[in-house]
Amino acid sequence: MKRLAVILSLSATPALAATGPFFSLRNTDFIVTIAFLLFVGILVYFKVPRIIGNMLDKRAEGIRADLEEARKLREEAQELYASYERRQREVKGQADEIVANAKREAVAQADKAKADLETSIQRRLKGAEDQIASAENDAVRAVRDRAVQTAIAAASEILRQQGSEADRRAALDSSIDEVAQRLH
Template structure:
């Protein structure tokens, strides 16, 4: 029905109706063109060209639709991957921030421990230096006392030697022996 309406419209719009002389003659070019056109259209319809063109267009539309579906799927997959990578990047940045924070805390703790160790070392060195100073001072005092005792003994010997006679010396020796004897018993 569609084809009949189409042929009628083509025939009615034809300039063949405006030609002069007998229309149904092979000498009329309009008639020959009309016959040729109708044969061409009939041949196209007989070979089912419109159906084949429709099938080709349907296949093309299906191909385009599948390409669009594939493109949508790829786009969704790309968006999923992008979101995943953005999450991973944020996690890595957070982890890096935690590592830096932890490193700073460890560095501060190490610095505090080093300060405490340094204070302990300084205190031990000060204590050792004070002990050395006290020991040197005690040694110097002992040396001065020993020297003073030696000088006093030498002076006493000289004084006693000048003032003492042999009888006084013997008397002192006897008293010392008796005192030693009393202390031993």
């Protein structure tokens, strides 16, 4: 059945459907067939299929070269990307290290400033204590001097009232010596 269908479909060509003899110059199907065969013959004579094949081969080679170049560029881009990622990790690590160092230095500077402030306060307290002690010593000395002057004046007055001039001088000299010994 299939063979019969194939034979019938091949026999139903327009060339067989035309009326009259097939090999006649009045039959357009014959003329078209001859023109087509002549056209194909000219193409083969001038080696057009080979030229087209060579052109297609050159085009295929160009495409292969472009693909190879694209592959190389892709590899270079991947290498650059990997390098960028490595550099980014390194820079991030360096940045983290810089931040950690800055924090450590800030803490160290704060501790140093705190220690310097404490030392300064201690020096000022010591200076104030020294000034207070000096003022206290000056006040004690002034009070002693005033007490000595008052004692000398009182003793002079008592001695004047009590005895003779020679006794008073001797008592005054001994009192001065005694006061001088106590003060020094």
